[in-house]
Amino acid sequence: MAGKITVLDPRGQPSGVFGRRSSGDNPGTILSPRVRPVDSREAMEKLQMADRLDTLEGKLIYLVDVGFPGSKEFLEEVAEWFKENMPTVKVVYRQKRFDPYSDDPQLWEEIHAAGGDGVIIGVGG
Amino acid sequence: MESEYRIPTVPVVTARFEHYVQNDSRNHGMFLRYVFPPHPVGFIPKEKLRGYVDGLNPVSGKPLMPEMVEALTKPLTEEEKNPVIEKRPKHPRLLPPDTEENLHRLFLENGWTDGLPIVLPTEERVAEMLTGTDRDPQEVVGRMSVTTHQERLEYTVEKVAVIAVMAGCRPEHLPVLLAIASTEIPAFPSSTTSFSSMIMVNGPIRHEIGMNCGLAALSPFNYANAVIGRAWTLMSINFGDARPGDTFMHSLGHPINYNNLCHAENEEDSAFEPYHVEKGFKPEESTVTLFRGWNYNGINLGPAKAMAEALKRQSSMGRAGTFLMDPLVSAHLKDEGFKTKEELRQYIANEAETFPQMINFIVVGGQTNPMWVLTDYTPSITVSIDKWIPKTGIKKDEKPLRMPQPVLCKDGICGI
Amino acid sequence: MSKNLITVLDPRGQPSGIFGKVLDLSNPMAILDPEKQPTTTLESMTGQKMADRLDTLEGKTVYLVETGFAGAADFMKEVQGWFQRNMPSVKTVLRSKRGNMFTDDPELWQEIKENGDAAIVGVGG
Numbered sequence: 001m002a003g004k005i006t007v008l009d010p011r012g013q014p015s016g017v018f019g020r021r022s023s024g025d026n027p028g029t030i031l032s033p034r035v036r037p038v039d040s041r042e043a044m045e046k047l048q049m050a051d052r053l054d055t056l057e058g059k060l061i062y063l064v065d066v067g068f069p070g071s072k073e074f075l076e077e078v079a080e081w082f083k084e085n086m087p088t089v090k091v092v093y094r095q096k097r098f099d100p101y102s103d104d105p106q107l108w109e110e111i112h113a114a115g116g117d118g119v120i121i122g123v124g125g
Numbered sequence: 126m127e128s129e130y131r132i133p134t135v136p137v138v139t140a141r142f143e144h145y146v147q148n149d150s151r152n153h154g155m156f157l158r159y160v161f162p163p164h165p166v167g168f169i170p171k172e173k174l175r176g177y178v179d180g181l182n183p184v185s186g187k188p189l190m191p192e193m194v195e196a197l198t199k200p201l202t203e204e205e206k207n208p209v210i211e212k213r214p215k216h217p218r219l220l221p222p223d224t225e226e227n228l229h230r231l232f233l234e235n236g237w238t239d240g241l242p243i244v245l246p247t248e249e250r251v252a253e254m255l256t257g258t259d260r261d262p263q264e265v266v267g268r269m270s271v272t273t274h275q276e277r278l279e280y281t282v283e284k285v286a287v288i289a290v291m292a293g294c295r296p297e298h299l300p301v302l303l304a305i306a307s308t309e310i311p312a313f314p315s316s317t318t319s320f321s322s323m324i325m326v327n328g329p330i331r332h333e334i335g336m337n338c339g340l341a342a343l344s345p346f347n348y349a350n351a352v353i354g355r356a357w358t359l360m361s362i363n364f365g366d367a368r369p370g371d372t373f374m375h376s377l378g379h380p381i382n383y384n385n386l387c388h389a390e391n392e393e394d395s396a397f398e399p400y401h402v403e404k405g406f407k408p409e410e411s412t413v414t415l416f417r418g419w420n421y422n423g424i425n426l427g428p429a430k431a432m433a434e435a436l437k438r439q440s441s442m443g444r445a446g447t448f449l450m451d452p453l454v455s456a457h458l459k460d461e462g463f464k465t466k467e468e469l470r471q472y473i474a475n476e477a478e479t480f481p482q483m484i485n486f487i488v489v490g491g492q493t494n495p496m497w498v499l500t501d502y503t504p505s506i507t508v509s510i511d512k513w514i515p516k517t518g519i520k521k522d523e524k525p526l527r528m529p530q531p532v533l534c535k536d537g538i539c540g541i
Numbered sequence: 542m543s544k545n546l547i548t549v550l551d552p553r554g555q556p557s558g559i560f561g562k563v564l565d566l567s568n569p570m571a572i573l574d575p576e577k578q579p580t581t582t583l584e585s586m587t588g589q590k591m592a593d594r595l596d597t598l599e600g601k602t603v604y605l606v607e608t609g610f611a612g613a614a615d616f617m618k619e620v621q622g623w624f625q626r627n628m629p630s631v632k633t634v635l636r637s638k639r640g641n642m643f644t645d646d647p648e649l650w651q652e653i654k655e656n657g658d659a660a661i662v663g664v665g666g
Contacts, residue, residue, distance in 0.1 A: 004222040008246045008287045010237050012269060012278025012364035014213040019274040032505065033269065033309040038277075041210055044154040047128040049205055053198050061197075069167025070174070074137070077171075077178040081190050101273065112130045118197040119126050122137025123166050124146060426611060495611075 016041045021103040056089050059117035063093045064107070067100040071123045078120060092116075100124075127155060135196045139164035140183045148275070148371060154210045158196035162189060213276065219248075236368060238291070239358050239383060246290040254286040257296030258303060259515045262286070267309040271365035272372050280306065280364045288363060292356035296520040297334045298349060300513035301326060302356050304413050307513075308506050311365035312357045313382045314417075315373045321381035321419055323447075323502050324354055324388070325487055327401035328411030330510055331389035333519045335526065338389035340491025343449075345384075348526065354387025381421065388489055394452035395488035396459040397466045404507050411510040416447055416485075418502035425497050428461055429469060433476030435499045436484065444479030447504070450497040451490035558583040563645040572643045601658040602632045606649065609642035613664040620661060638662075 020037040053059060061082070063075040075093055082089045094111075096104045111119060126134040136157050138146050141164035146157075161184040162177040182189045223231065228245055232238050244250065255262055260282045268277035285306045289299050305324065312322045326336055337347035345351060367373040392399040392408075401412040425435055436444050450458075463469040466486050474481040485504055490496075562579040564571055571577040595601060605620055607613040614637065621633045634657065638646045642665075653660055 004224055005228070005245070005247055006219050006222045007228055008218060008248065008251055008283070009216045009220050010232075010246060010284070010287050010291060010359070010363040011216055012280040012284060012366065013215045015268045015277050015279040017268055017277050017279075019270060019272065019277065021274075033277075033311075034506075036273065041212070041276075045208075045210055047154045047208070049127045049155055049157070049201055049208075050131040050133045052133050052200050055198060056194055070165060070169065071167075073171065073174055074162065074166045074177070077174045078190070078193075080175075081178050085190065086194070108126055108130055111126070111132065116132055119132055119134040120137060120193060120197075121126070121134060123139060123162065124136065125139030125142060125165050125167070 018044065021101070053117055056086060056118065058088045058090075060090045060092065060115060061118045061120060062111050062116045063091055064111075064119055064121040065093065065095045066122060066124065067096060067098075068123060068125055070125070074123050075120070096121075127157070133197045135160055135193050137162065137193075139166055141165070142374070143184050144370060145372075145374060154208045156205055156208060160189060160193050160196060161185070232291075237359075237363055239355065239362065241355075241383075243291040243359075244293055246287040250290045251283065251286050254289050254294070254296055254299060255283065257286075257289075257299030257515070257520045258282065258513050260303070260513065266303060266306045267364075269306075269309050269311055269360070269364040269366075270372075271311045271313065271315045271361060271367040273314075275366065275372060277309075278364050278366050280360075284364070285360070288356050288359045289352075292352045292359050294352045294356055295522065295526075297522070298353055298356070300411075300510050300515075300519070301330065301334070301353050301413055302360075303513040304508050304510040305353075305357050305415065306360055306364070308415060308508055310415055310417075310505055311361040311367070312385050313361055313367065313373075313375065313379065315367070315375070317374050317376045318419065319375040319377050319379045320417055321379040321385070321421075322357070323381075323386040323416040323418075323500070324357060325400065325414045325416070325489075326353075326387075326389040326411070326510075327392065327399050327406070327414070328510070329409060330411035330514070330519065331392075336389040338391040338489055339394070340493065342388040342391070342489050342491070343386055350387045350389070351384060354384035357385050357387075358382055379419070386421065390487055391452055391489050394492065396452070396455035397469075397486065397488060400485070400487055401507060403466055406507070406509065411514070412507050413510055414507040415505045416500070416502035417505050418446070418500055420501045421498060422500065423496065423498040424494075425499060426495060429458055429463065429472055430476065432497065432499070433473045436473060436477040436479065439499060439501055443483075444477050445483035445501070445503050447485040447487060447500050447502045448497050449487050449489055449500060451492055451495055452488055453490075453492050453495035454497045455488050457495060560586065564640075564643050566640045566644045566646060569640050569644045595658060598628060598659070599630045600632075602634065602656060604634045604636055604653045604657045604660040606653075606660055606662045607635070607637050608663060608665065609638060609640075610664055610666055612666075616664050617661075 018039045018041070020039040063078055065071045065075055079091045079093060082091050094107060096107060098104065126132045136159050138159055138161060140161040143161055146159055161182050163183050166174060166177065178190060180189060181187060182192055185192060220228070220231070225245060232243060262281060262283035264282045266280055266282055266285055268279045270277040282303065285302050286299060289302050294302065313320055331338055334349050336349040342350065361367055390400050399408065400414060401410065402408050406412050425431065432448060436446055439446055458469055463472065469486065470481045470484045473484055483503070559580050559582060562581040565579060568577065605617040607617045617635055621635055624631045624633050636649060638649060640646060
């Protein structure tokens with residue numbers, strides 16, 4: 001049977017709807033597509049990266065532990081590196097609340113209010 | 126942090142996930158400045174971690190910490206300041222005409238299958254499949270993604286019929302597939318831990334479409350169980366956009382992903398009320414319940430105390446899970462004094478020091494052995510199938526399949 | 542979908558005249574390996590005969606052999622109790638088969654031949 005036939009494309013179509021971080025209040029929502037927060041292409045197009053710093057010397061840098069295994073230990077080594085190599089950088093270690101998949105606006109607000117200059121967040125893996 | 130608080134940020138992710146997070150980042154309109162230490166950072170000695178911090182980023186080949194400093198201090202490029210989210214085009218309904226051989230090759234090479242042979246979804250076959258429901262073929266059923274953050278793909282009744290054809294289903298199976306698709310839950314969400322899922326059907330549709338709830342219900346003998354289970358997997362690939370290495374990161378993968386333990390509950394031989402009735406549905410309503418977890422831990426024998434002990438030992442989901450029990454077990458448990466699933470649930474929860482609502486029971490099997498299996502599956506959702514069934518009832522084929530009837534126990538033999 | 546008649550091959554295996562046999566006690570795990578599992582042939586099996594029945598069990602010695610399946614030992618104790626209550630002249634001897642439920646125990650069969658008149662073996666299930 002060498003004749004040509006036509007079949008339907010099995011793939012779903014792009015919807016312009018994207019997933020979003022779960023709210024910290026209900027981290028379990030990540031397990032249910034029906035209640036998981038979503039984002040739209042339009043809203044995401046407005047996102048902007050922050051301007052970079054001229055230097056880290058004398059700045060306040062937050063080391064944010066997301067909760068994956070090894071994150072705490074890795075960030076401790078990062079803090080140690082700053083102490084040895086850039087001692088004027090002030091580092092503050094903080095753990096993100098809830099699980100690695102949830103947002104933690106309270107912490108972002110705190111970093112902002114405390115005058116944090118930069119953030120190193122991790123370790124995803 | 127970047128957009129709302131205007132604080133420069135370095136996301137640190139292990140190198141194994143470079144491709145994954147870069148894709149995710151593009152999806153979100155920002156080319157974030159990731160820095161990648163070697164993988165993994167968990168469960169390794171401190172000296173090794175120190176080596177990672179003092180060493181190189183295996184992706185860029187540059188010293189890791191100076192790269193972190195640079196990520197916070199090097200001015201943004203124009204591309205970084207004005208990111209564009211790539212808009213994915215809609216696919217045409219039909220693929221370009223080709224020979225059967227080439228089309229089979231195309232489906233395999235594009236990763237649209239589970240690796241097993243499929244039935245090609247021609248217009249004629251899909252039209253025949255659509256006779257299994259009254260719903261408008263262009264009605265949107267839902268959107269799905271195997272990841273949490275990427276774009277969800279949308280699918281219609283017709284797309285579900287396409288998947289049904291590919292999986293080898295017949296029109297009478299379509300209502301169950303539409304009910305599953307309507308949940309928007311993929312069979313295998315992308316987690317490095319390799320999730321698996323389970324499908325369980327209750328109500329009259331079990332027998333109308335020839336599902337097996339009796340002997341060997343979970344083994345590869347029954348047509349309906351096999352193709353319905355497979356179809357959820359094909360949906361998850363094509364609607365959930367599962368692409369290994371891009372959107373799908375199971376480390377070992379899971380063999381249950383082929384068929385998702387698809388079965389029906391043995392309501393007739395159970396000493397307890399059916400699962401869906403317990404969840405508030407009417408006995409005459411047909412439902413499908415989806416479960417998620419990792420492990421199927423057989424074989425176990427013994428009374429409720431042994432069940433509680435097994436749950437207490439289970440580590441993956443804590444003390445939560447679903448017991449699959451042969452009808453013989455349900456009868457023995459009733460003899461032990463548990464009149465309802467609820468009484469049994471309370472007892473096991475007390476013994477195992479957990480919450481009753483974290484324990485579920487399904488009765489399935491052919492009564493050749495009083496065994497039960499503890500899974501670490503927890504129910505995601507139970508949905509009604511009835512609204513997807515045609516008003517005239519399940520489509521009966523002119524020449525129905527003479528599949529073996531579910532092998533259930535004859536009255537009296539098993540003492541139930 | 543073509544309606545033309547086509548011919549396909551039968552997928553089923555063919556009868557071989559080879560059957561499985563009870564396992565030798567020296568290697569009970571052979572049940573897991575078809576290459577080592579003892580086999581027998583249709584020809585040798587056709588020569589087998591059932592033993593003549595007894596006129597009565599009264600005053601006879603009946604061996605109750607439990608095979609090792611769950612519940613078998615308890616069940617045989619109940620059978621023994623029944624004989625004691627209902628046919629007290631029957632002498633019953635409770636024995637467990639050596640090895641596991643899948644292995645042969647020729648020594649026990651020899652002992653029963655020497656000392657017994659009949660056997661009840663079970664419970665398979």
